[in-house]
Amino acid sequence: MALALAPESRSHDREVAGGLAEGNQSGGQRRERMFEKVVTPSDVGKLNRLVVPKHFAEKYLPLPQAARGGGNPAGPVGTVLSFHDTRGHATWRFRYSYWSSSQSYVMTKGWSRYVRDKRLAAGDTVSFCRDGPRLFIDCRRRRTPPDVRVLVPRQACLVPQVQHLAPRVGGVAVVEEARGRCLRLFGVNLELRAEPVLLDLQL
Amino acid sequence: MALALAPESRSHDREVAGGLAEGNQSGGQRRERMFEKVVTPSDVGKLNRLVVPKHFAEKYLPLPQAARGGGNPAGPVGTVLSFHDTRGHATWRFRYSYWSSSQSYVMTKGWSRYVRDKRLAAGDTVSFCRDGPRLFIDCRRRRTPPDVRVLVPRQACLVPQVQHLAPRVGGVAVVEEARGRCLRLFGVNLELRAEPVLLDLQL
DNA sequence: ACATCCACCTGGGTC
DNA sequence: CGACCCAGGTGGATG
Known part of the structure; x- marks a missing residue:
């Protein structure tokens, strides 16, 4: 059963020359591509946020509201x-904020729902377009399996003491989290190369 | 090395029939028990807050001030x-608030000091009483070690494949979190029965 | 620098 | 299965 370590490399985002999309849209205007990002494990994990690369954020997205003082004592910061x-009729609303602690632009509230509904997994690509004032989002699956490959330590999965740590644990206690094609095992994020792996793991 | 499964069952809080406490107090009035809670790891952890079960909060505690408008534009909401x-002469002041986002009642400011001074740990019980208008707080250690006992699967800690899944994993990767007498191992919350266990685990 | 506090957020479990 | 709790989080403000 082959798994692969989640790659952490940079350059997962890229800008697309501002050309036309494949076809004109119902609005009759030209849909301009803005940017894409190959999502990281964190982007699709429990952090419930998408980090927007700063240069894209500052080039394409409105400056998120940050001021809390004055007339905005309550209410979260940021912009919706x-x-x-692109493929359906849904509208996705994300809170868009600047996190000064990490100096980064992020989509927060609403993002995790998109990840779940689209079954986004690390390595997939999310792309953002614009058609005049309208914003569009799309995503696509990763093309190739990850580079690094390891074998799941089968013994570890089967250590009998682990199995009766708790009844609900059973054979899957070591799998702490599984979402999409990601899996957390012994504190390490793994990406599945193929679906049948799930069966091997007795999930 | 004996560990014990952290119980995951509900009913960690319980109401005590509104009878007398063991003896009359200095005030000469009858001390009425209100409610108890077996504190969770979060209640004694870094979140610095105690979640008060809603049904107890609404039955026994005053409605925390929530209105922010008027003369209180920016200050924190809630009531002190x-x-x-019960056992000493100290008075503990806690900010008591309602968090609308999570629909929950919480003790915040001041709570972490109580946890520290009393050395509260997950599984201990905190109890709240009333004597007329006076409020009382007390706590006690958990009585028994949890029912289920297991040995830490030593093999699992040493499975060599696990060790070089990632360099930072080393021998302790399987211990995902350790705080106080709580430990997370293989996705299962454990509570330590004794301190020396930490050494055995090579933490 | 650091711990605490504050309001907001979400997933899992339960009813 | 929808609604609701609540345990476990977050970034930012504060002292």
Whole structure:
């Protein structure tokens, strides 16, 4: 059963020359591509946020509201952005904020729902387009399996003491989290190369 | 090395029939028990707050001030409650608030000091009483070690494949979190029965 | 620098 | 299965 370590390399985002999309849209306007990002394990994991590369954020997205003082004592900071789904009719609303602690632009509230509904996994690509004032979002699956490959330590999965740590643990206690094609095992994020792996793991 | 499974069952809080405490107090009035809670790891951890089960909060505690408008534009919401220490002469003041986002009642400011001073650990019980208008707080250690006992699967800790899944894994990767008497191992929350266990685990 | 506090957020479990 | 709790989180403000 082959797994692969989640790659952590950079350059997962790229800008697309501002040309036309494949066809004109119902609005009759030209849909301009803005940017894409190959999502990281964190982007699709428990952090429930998408980090927008700073240069894209500052080039294409409105400056998120940050001021809390004055007339905005309550209420979360940030801006809500609405994106049309390129392939459907849904509208995705994400809170868009600047996190000064990490100096980064992030989509927060609403993002995890998109990840779940689209079954986004690390390595997939999310792309953002614009058609005049309208914003669009789309995503696609990764093309190739990850580079690094390891074997799941089968013994570890089967250590009998682990199995009766708790009844609900059973044979899957070591699998702490499984979402999409990602799997957390012994504190290490893994990506599945193929679906049948799930069966091997007795999930 | 004996560990014990952290119980995951509900009913960690319980109401005590509104009878007398063991003896009359200095005030001469009858001390009425209100409710107890077996504190969770979060209640004694870094979140610095105690979640008060909603049904108890609404039955026994005053409605925390939530209105922010008017003369209180920016300050924190909530009410300060003062509790007499059943065993001592101290008075514990906690900010008591309602968090609308999570629909929950919480003790915040001041709570972490109580946890530290009393050395509260997950599984201990904190109890709240009332004597007329006076509020009292007390706590006690968990009585028994948890029912289920297991040996830490030593093999599992040493499975060599696990060790070089990632360099930072080493011998302790399987211990994902350790705080106080709580430990997370293989996705299972464990509570330590004794301190020396930490050494055995090579933490 | 650091711990604490504050309001907001979400997933899992339960009813 | 929808609604609701609540345990476990977050970034940011504060002192």
